[in-house]
Amino acid sequence: MGGRRVFVSGVGGELGTLVASLLEAEDWVGALSGIDADPPRRRLNRTVFHRIHPDEHDRIVDTVVKFNPHVLVHVGVWEPDARAAPYDAAALTDQAATSIIGAAAECSALEHVIVRSGIEIYGRSRGALTRPSESAPIQPTSDWGRTVAAIERTAAQVGERVGVTIGALRLAPVLGPHVPSPLGRLLRMPAVPFSLLADPPFAVIEDRDAARAFVAAARLGLAEPVNIVAPGAITALQAARRGRRIPVPLVGPDWRIARTLSHLAGAPIPDHVAEALHRGRLADNTRMRTLLGVEAQTSTTEVIDRLYHWPSVVRQPARVQVA
């Protein structure tokens, strides 16, 4: 088992960096390599980092094929309005999924692929299950949901073609002290909008728990989808109250104005976040424990409480002005 080569895409993001740092501590991991458009967020000791943009297909293929990984952990996805606008995020995610998973398919040693997905994949259409399990039909109703469905589809096709196992981790909205999250950003605003008529519950996952799930999935060679969701749930109104924010009740057309104002204030509300605030976002996390053997250490309520205690960006002026 020891001496496995593991390749992590999206290692420059907060979640990717966390996954890589946890993998570095694993005995079974021999060589570790990563790729992203941005450098890692913290110091990695063993990981060899390659800074390559998702549209540089040839360089990606060269790098991945040369490394010839046993396990590919594909974390390189862009959530809409997290680090990129929705259109750019979808394009970047599609490019990264196609080129990285496609490149891994060319590797003779490849055995497992673990991809990042999201519980948005189930959609929240009328009559959708309150707490869908992994066997629930895939009917995404948001751009982000369709994006993660496309990632799973691409990975499944590659898996069938080259005969490797594919595991998909369907993450609840990921929150963490440094994670760019449109939901987290919105909840930290001084005034938080909520649906007066529905105020449905949603669940989240802390970045560290999500990273532990990735490491477990890579170690065990997960071969099916698993929901990664913290226990418990919370509504936007309850979150606003816990964070001592001003709850703003909205009905119908008010949301259009609120989304515009929120965008101007620096916290855009993409359609999957708006959907969560209108229709809720829960998922069954039973198989997280049974298949991966990991449990979220932080409940949804605790993650939200921590969200309000994480420090804001502190801008320190340079000691010596050079420009």
Added chain:
Amino acid sequence: MDLGRVISLRASDAPSGVVDDWGRDPALVRSMMRLAHGRWNVSVGGDHYLPRRKGALIVVNARRFALSPIFAAFAVSEALGRPVRFVGRPDTAPVGAFSRRIGGLLDHPDEVAGALAASQVVVMGAEHGDVGRVDHTLVGAALAGGVSVYPAATVSSPFTRAARVEIGPASKSLRRRRGPLSELELADQVRVDIARLLDELGELHTGTPLDWLPLSGLGGA
């Protein structure tokens, strides 16, 4: 012990300002139970048949507009000291959202199967009428998950506060089947068992057209 006191004592245990994994708000349920207690004094019998930790599906008789599954869920929840959910919330705001807060689940076999797999106690109503048809797809969800199905009779009076939920032992199909017939036959057996429980309770008959009106909130047969 008086039911009102029990409610207020347990009220301090349930946290406020949170919802559980299914969106049920314990504080709101507590308030609803206090409200319901103002109208009905519900006694629960046969709750010893129910598992203390595992999941269970309880099927109650229902009368149109009587909300029997909801009030039965509240009463059984109080008797067991654990959350009890009911089947039949709509999926439109604000009624659906409110129903979810008080423990409502969609009328969908996968939804019920998910709750039972998570060791939840779920109450569903038979169709309206004289112990109407029991939805075999929901019973099938329980069968698939290896969860027992319990018949329960609900009776109440339009003139007094007395109401009763009587739970029977788990229904068992008379024949062993390997295919989908098992859920159909079990659903029929549950219906027979509810009728028997109602007969044992004696039902409520005022001898007036009031028997036909949904005044009771819990409903007779």
